[in-house]
Amino acid sequence: EEEEIDVVTVEKRPAVTPGDAGAISASSNTNTAGVRLQSEPCDHALKRCHFPIHQQHNYAAPSPPSPPPTKRWRTEAAATAVAVRSAARGEPARLPAFTRGNSTSSSDSEESERRRTHNILERQRRDGLRSSFLGLRDVIPELCRNDKAAKVMILRKAGEYAKRLVAEEHRLLLEKRQAEARQHQLLRKIESLKR
Known part of the structure; x- marks a missing residue:
């Protein structure tokens, strides 16, 4: 079968005068x-x-998609929706965050204040920890005169010193019991001599 081709020709028509109308x-x-x-x-x-x-x-070709709405239109629509919901609940209209001009500055100031408070607390914690290490160093006989002792050395020597103190305590308790027993023997001997 031969394919039909539509050919459109446009011809320029001459002007028609009243005499040629008939x-x-x-x-x-x-x-x-x-x-x-x-x-x-x-x-x-x-x-x-x-x-x-x-x-x-091409009759099957879809129509070109309509351009998406602009960002400004979406912003205004969102603000209008928020205002309508607030009015329905009887609450004052609250503008979204993007409409508040000072939201960025207030969040920055809050972040700066939070950071400053954190730095102060961290500095106090470090000062207290340093004071505790210095106090522990002063009670250790081996490090009491060493101003440049590292924290690791202070902790290790403190552990060793604590073990020595525990052993010394046990020794002293044993001596105390022995002394008490000796005392009881002497008291009984004195009582026997009095008779």
Whole structure:
């Protein structure tokens, strides 16, 4: 089968003067069929000019998507929705965060204040820890005069010193029990001599 091709030709018509109007009307009566055949494609072509190209040649092609709404329109719509919900609940309208001009500055000031407080507490903790290490160093006989002792050395020597103190305590308790037993023996001997 031969493929049908639509060919549209546009011809420039000469201007019609009042004198030629009668001749044109007479000829139009005799050639009604021919004029009709020629005018219909022209009218059809003019009508087709109003449709997009993709609709003339491809009827299945979808229409081009409409452009998305602008960000400003979405912002205004969101603000309007928030105001409507607040009015329905009887609450004062609260503007979103992006409409408050001082939201960024207030958040920055809060962050700076929080950071400053954290730094102060951290400095106090470090000072207290350093004072504790210095006090522990002063009670250790081996390090009491060493001003440059490291924290690791202080902790190790403190552990060793604590073990020595525990052993010394046990020794002293044993001596105490022995002394008490010796005391009881002497008291009994004195009582026997008195008789």
